Amino acid sequence: MKRYVKKSLATIGMIALTFAAACANGNDAAESPSPGAGESQPASAAETAAGPLSKYEPAIAVRTVMNDVGKDYLAQGETLEDNVWTRGYANELGIDLTFDWIVERANSGQKMNVTLASGDLPDIFSVNQTQYKQLLDAGKIADLTEAFDKYGSERLKEFYNMGGDGLKPVRQDGKLYGLTDYSGYLDNVPMVFVRSDWMEKLGLKPPETMDDLLGIAKAFAENDPDGNGQKDTYGIQLNKDLDSGWTIKLNGFANAYHALPGQWIDDGSGNLVYGSIRPEMKTALASMQELYKSGIVDPEFGTKDVNKAAESLMAGKAGIFFGPLSSPFVITAMMSNADADWMAYPIPSADGRPANVPSQIQNSTVYVVRHDFAHPEALVKMLNFAVEKLYGESAEAEAAAYLGPSGQGFQVTPIKILQPNKNIAIYQNVVKALESGDTSGLNREEKSNYDFIQQFRSGDRAQWVYERIFGPESTLAVVQHYLDNDLLTLNQFSAPPTATMATKKATLDKLELETFTKIIYGESPIDEFDKFVSDWKKLGGDQITAEVNEVAKAE
Structure with missing residues (x-):
């Protein structure tokens, strides 16, 4: 936790936002670039990639864009263009990412506005709600209904239905024109x-x-x-x-x-x-x-x-x-x-x-696909990949690599989703383990927070934040109080x-x-x-x- 204390307030704020999985009002999640008009991949590649995590053979190129928040969480020797996530996409999915631009987070919203105005859109990228509506009205983004129905993993679809319809903001006339960074409805309650x-x-x-x-x-x-x-x-x-x-x-x-x-x-x-x-x-x-x-x-x-x-x-x-x-x-x-x-x-x-x-249902960022890109399902597969590496069967063995030592390694990828409302479950399980001393039922993330709390209780003041978020007298205890007493009013x-x-x-x-x-x-x-x-x-x-x-x- 000492690494947080030494960071700037802006960085601390970003950590808190990503902890809450809610980046509001702008392109705060990483944006992704795509090839220009006429550079779409051969449709035949899709025929060899029919499953949620099946690999494109031959590989396809995907242009995307991104802000640089993830640079703070890169492993030594890695870059935003070449890291465990980009290599995972290439090696396991056959998706080769290239970046039209990577800019500072503070400038990403304006940079995306310039990109939209230019008409040279990436293949797969993230936008805010206003930009999404502009693209939708202009007919510039793909209908993802079939791609999501066919390629969305069971776990990804489960995430989008936790505590509400996480895709409600991007359903238009019965069709799906984007996928949100849905993180639930609890993390921003006052x-x-x-x-x-x-x-x-x-x-x-x-x-x-x-x-x-x-x-x-x-x-x-x-x-x-x-x-x-x-x-x-x-x-x-x-x-x-x-x-x-x-x-x-x-x-x-x-x-x-x-x-x-x-x-x-x-x-x-x-x-x-x-x-x-x-x-x-x-x-x-x-x-x-x-x-x-x-x-x-x-x-x-x-x-x-x-x-x-x-x-x-x-x-x-x-x-x-x-x-x-x-x-x-x-x-x-x-x-x-x-x-x-x-x-x-x-x-x-x-x-x-x-x-x-x-x-409020948290989904200020929308992932979209350019309307003429040949592989709209690639976005769905990248989200499947994130869910699998962080929460699926392979998570126990690979989450350490994909999360990195900071636990914020998911920031490195332009396409991400975290389990909605996950923090209240972490709190419940951590408090139970603190009371019983039995940690056998904790997953990797829960055990990490449990350990930080024990370090704080042993005198490491730098771990105070974990006691006050996940401990028995914590912010999540307040959220639990709201839930127990039916005190939440959904926007x-x-x-x-x-x-x-x-x-x-x-x-x-x-x-x-x-x-x-x-x-x-x-x-x-x-x-x-x-x-x-x-x-x-x-x-x-x-x-x-x-x-x-x-x-x-x-x-």
């Missing part, structure tokens, strides 16, 4: 993180209600929890994008008031409505405005992106934030402070009614952007962020929320709502 060592120092009990939590926040801001004799701490940390970024979000706070910002939810009559414009959101903003006015919220949050906000946490300036289960990765760097500790708790209720939290819209979303959502999102930020700062009165709702509807929100409901009713 919870609240509190400096437990500060609570102990100030004689505070863990929060059971929102009043409890706000009392803790007030004490953190006013009672010198770091003991330096200065008034230089505050209760709650936000970041300037509020609900963007992979952690340190506003939405968990809002959930305490029964608001579900950014979600499409049933209004009780069978119609879907946008959670950010509901009255509950106004109540949550009014509360946050009062906290900011009282000095309980970081006064400079509006200038800090998620990385800067994380630096404030690690510097010991704030004691509460809201984020998903992978958030302990962001605070591992605070392990240099031998006294610092954080605990995760369920979102408390502001009024006694159980506080539901949002969950009811997971399709590609509607026509009006594609043209107006960015404007509406900007309006939402600016309005909410000004309300929290006190620059706008709370009743400015009502004007926001009216403007949101007029500027395209009503049309988007109509389109969302039309899609929902057609499913």
Whole structure:
């Protein structure tokens, strides 16, 4: 775990995202290149590759593209173009990958936009939901229905049906035009993180209600929890994008008031409505405005992106934030402070009614095949390959090679899928083994996390993150609480952007962020929320709502 502590915040964030198997809003999963028009392979090769993992003979060439996230996890002497994965594709599947481009992750979304505009598409590649819709509407991607039905392995198909239909966003008119990086619906549910060592120092009990939590926040801001004799701490940390970024979000706070910002939810009559414009959101903003006015919220949050906000946490300036289960990765760097500790708790209720939290099917990345590529089944076989090497019969013998010493070796390949909702099962099995001392039933990944926890308990503070994610008092214990008490509300819209979303959502999102930020700062009165709702509807929100409901009713 020491290797994580030394990495940059951006890298830590990426580790957490891949841990959660959810890279959102962009080409965050590796993209794949393909040959240009006219370079498709002879169809006869497909006839010799009829099984889920059968080999093309002769081999076929597949152009793809990729971001460079995997470079941090390469084995010594390997490159993104030549590694255990690319050699596996070539030797076992007869698929020779070539790369049109490999760029930094931060630039991959724009690079893909340029590629799409050029018309020279790779054979197999990954795109975000907006790019997928553009390609679909332009008729530039292949129908994968037959390829998936014929070549998809039993395990791959099982993955796509764990906890929901992981392919729902790419089904159009009964056909399948892409395969998602579906990772389930649990890894991004919000919870609240509190400096437990500060609570102990100030004689505070863990929060059971929102009043409890706000009392803790007030004490953190006013009672010198770091003991330096200065008034230089505050209760709650936000970041300037509020609900963007992979952690340190506003939405968990809002959930305490029964608001579900950014979600499409049933209004009780069978119609879907946008959670950010509901009255509950106004109540949550009014509360946050009062906290900011009282000095309980970081006064400079509006200038800090998620990385800067994380630096404030690690510097010991704030004691509460809201984020998903992978958030302990962001605070591992605070392990240099031998006294610092954080605990995760369920979102408390502001009024006694159980506080539901949002969950969402995670599949922001879509793998597609160029419409005239002769071997659309090659994408399916590459996903079969990933599933087999990490979870199939060969995993016990080969997973070490394909995962590498970091456990993140899957980052090296442009086409990947992890078992959906796998983390909750890991937690259940690890906790059972910790209680019994019997590890015989643990798989390789579970045993690895079990060992890290034991190392932490033996004094290796660098393994703290595993205790706080997979241990008995952990973020996954909070997720289990949500499951046991039926506290999850699934986002009811997971399709590609509607026509009006594609043209107006960015404007509406900007309006939402600016309005909410000004309300929290006190620059706008709370009743400015009502004007926001009216403007949101007029500027395209009503049309988007109509389109969302039309899609929902057609499913």
